[in-house]
Amino acid sequence: MKDRASLLLELADDELILGWRNSEWTGIAPFLEEDVAFSSIAQNEIGHARALYELAARDLGTDADSLAFDRTLDDYRCAPLVELRRLEWARTIARHWLYETADAIRLDALKASSDPEVAGLAAKMDREETYHRMHAEMWLERLLATDEGRRRLEEGVRELWPYALGVLDDELRTRFQAIVRERLPFELPDVEPVPRGRHEAELEGLLGEMTIVRRSAPVGAQW
Amino acid sequence: MVRGLEVTEAAVWEALAEIPDPEIPVISLVELGVVKDVVVEGSQVRVQFTPTFMGCPALETMRAQMEETIRELGAEARVDVVMDDSWSTDRITAEGREKLREAGFAPPAPRAAGAPTLVQLRSKAFRCPYCGSTETRLDNIFGPTPCRSVRYCESCRQPFEQFKTI
Numbered sequence: 001m002k003d004r005a006s007l008l009l010e011l012a013d014d015e016l017i018l019g020w021r022n023s024e025w026t027g028i029a030p031f032l033e034e035d036v037a038f039s040s041i042a043q044n045e046i047g048h049a050r051a052l053y054e055l056a057a058r059d060l061g062t063d064a065d066s067l068a069f070d071r072t073l074d075d076y077r078c079a080p081l082v083e084l085r086r087l088e089w090a091r092t093i094a095r096h097w098l099y100e101t102a103d104a105i106r107l108d109a110l111k112a113s114s115d116p117e118v119a120g121l122a123a124k125m126d127r128e129e130t131y132h133r134m135h136a137e138m139w140l141e142r143l144l145a146t147d148e149g150r151r152r153l154e155e156g157v158r159e160l161w162p163y164a165l166g167v168l169d170d171e172l173r174t175r176f177q178a179i180v181r182e183r184l185p186f187e188l189p190d191v192e193p194v195p196r197g198r199h200e201a202e203l204e205g206l207l208g209e210m211t212i213v214r215r216s217a218p219v220g221a222q223w
Numbered sequence: 224m225v226r227g228l229e230v231t232e233a234a235v236w237e238a239l240a241e242i243p244d245p246e247i248p249v250i251s252l253v254e255l256g257v258v259k260d261v262v263v264e265g266s267q268v269r270v271q272f273t274p275t276f277m278g279c280p281a282l283e284t285m286r287a288q289m290e291e292t293i294r295e296l297g298a299e300a301r302v303d304v305v306m307d308d309s310w311s312t313d314r315i316t317a318e319g320r321e322k323l324r325e326a327g328f329a330p331p332a333p334r335a336a337g338a339p340t341l342v343q344l345r346s347k348a349f350r351c352p353y354c355g356s357t358e359t360r361l362d363n364i365f366g367p368t369p370c371r372s373v374r375y376c377e378s379c380r381q382p383f384e385q386f387k388t389i
Contacts, residue, residue, distance in 0.1 A: 030284045032365040040365035047278020051306045120307030127389045
């Protein structure tokens with residue numbers, strides 16, 4: 001059984017890194033509405049990360065910024081799915097939909113937690129995530145509506161499937177597999193999940209960019 | 224203010240009701256429903272406050288404004304940010320909703336039993352704040368801030384911002 005801080009850090013790292021990846025579409029998405037959407041989703045995810053780090057920091061006797069920015073690469077607990085830097089639209093939508101689907105299952109479980117702080121935070125996050133899920137579903141429909149869209153989505157989902165399976169623990173993964181297979185009109189194989197704790201090469205570059213300002217300023221700098 | 228004179232909870236609520244939302248200044252923090260609780264203990268005032276959206280960039284601004292306002296009443300202030308499930312758009316007051324509409328933001332639809340759905344967002348249930356028509360369509364789930372969607376009125380051909388139901 002994981003302690004509370006470990007559980008919160010996994011979730012916070014997922015939201016921070018995915019928020020960062022989503023923000024990479026700002027200004028270069030296929031059209032303006034998606035610049036706005038992915039920027040807004042990024043802002044929400046990073047807001048969730050902040051609240052989760054704050055709660056974890058209380059348990060660990062540190063502060064949220066230290067958890068977000070001062071750990072070494074090996075200490076990050078995010079799922080490799082969120083680390084991937086695949087700036088191709090259909091893959092981005094595939095990841096978005098797979099992540100939001102997994103995240104909904106995780107939030108449902110956390111909302112039922114006997115820890116009122118965790119349950120309250122999860123419920124507040126879920127109110128916002130509802131709109132991320134609608135956005136992901138809208139794009140899934142749109143891509144599935146044409147032959148080319150469907151082909152490209154399928155390629156993306158197949159590539160990301162082992163990664164998506166690594167987002168949730170064993171006890172929630174079965175439900176995730178069932179929901180994905182029910183919704184998608186193509187078969188997906190039984191494969192081994194890409195587990196947390198392993199990192200993709202792309203994460204190093206992201207952490208370097210994300211922490212450059214903090215590393216360049218003296219410790220304790222006031223902003 | 225004379226030191227030592229006790230401030231009342233009503234006076235604090237009244238003062239906080241004068242603070243505008245930093246992003247939509249037509250509505251106050253109290254009308255927005257984000258002030259959850261005010262407790263006065265002697266010369267100490269404790270405020271519990273929940274942001275609308277967790278990534279709200281105006282969080283620190285609002286906290287500082289509330290603390291400043293309370294200090295002006297002659298009391299010591301502590302504003303705690305509470306991240307729980309106590310805020311929903313249903314907490315926006317009737318006056319607040321009317322002010323939003325007058326300023327061109329369609330107020331949020333009441334929250335039904337379950338979470339909002341894409342089917343609802345695509346339905347004709349949303350009224351244009353300019354002409355009152357419900358012939359409006361969803362343009363983008365997301366908008367200029369996390370709390371707003373963008374819709375388009377087919378009747379007066381005007382895009383408008385729709386407060387999300389949260």
